[in-house]
Amino acid sequence: MTEEQLRSSFINATDDELRRLPMPGLRESIWEEREYLGWRDMQAAQLGYVSLWQGSELVSIVVRTSGSLRPGIAAMCSMCHSTQPATQVRLFTARFAGKKGLAGSSVGTYICESLSCPMVIRRAAPHMTTPSQLERRGGAMLERITRFVAKVADES
Numbered sequence: 001m002t003e004e005q006l007r008s009s010f011i012n013a014t015d016d017e018l019r020r021l022p023m024p025g026l027r028e029s030i031w032e033e034r035e036y037l038g039w040r041d042m043q044a045a046q047l048g049y050v051s052l053w054q055g056s057e058l059v060s061i062v063v064r065t066s067g068s069l070r071p072g073i074a075a076m077c078s079m080c081h082s083t084q085p086a087t088q089v090r091l092f093t094a095r096f097a098g099k100k101g102l103a104g105s106s107v108g109t110y111i112c113e114s115l116s117c118p119m120v121i122r123r124a125a126p127h128m129t130t131p132s133q134l135e136r137r138g139g140a141m142l143e144r145i146t147r148f149v150a151k152v153a154d155e156s
């Protein structure tokens with residue numbers, strides 16, 4: 001995966017957002033043990049980025065956080081379904097691609113604040129991280145995130 005490939009895979013980014021897109025470390029092994037690639041923006045705390053493969057096509061979206069949950073309450077990430085302290089799960093919104101997005105419309109979902117669900121599920125308790133459990137949880141997570149990205153891409 002090249003920088004150019006990554007940059008051109010964004011479906012809902014403005015020119016400005018693309019210009020300032022911070023690159024994740026693009027090492028060879030980046031897709032190993034990772035159903036999707038998520039990273040946050042050190043320079044703009046509210047911004048995050050999510051990339052995943054749909055067949056041979058890389059698709060990426062810009063997301064932004066809007067507030068956090070009340071501390072002290074456990075929350076569940078809508079992608080990996082891990083239950084976490086509420087401060088570690090955030091409401092992220094993604095501007096729709098196309099006209100709807102230009103009109104300011106967006107869609108939201110709760111995701112692990114770090115946008116690193118693939119790591120979160122691999123750090124779970126031993127009985128949750130057997131190869132078959134990881135395959136099941138990883139597959140279900142990929143389906144959910146694919147569905148979310150499809151929603152963002154929907155131009156209707």
Ligand SMILES: [Zn+2]
Binds near residue numbers: 081117120
């Ligand atoms: Zn998660």
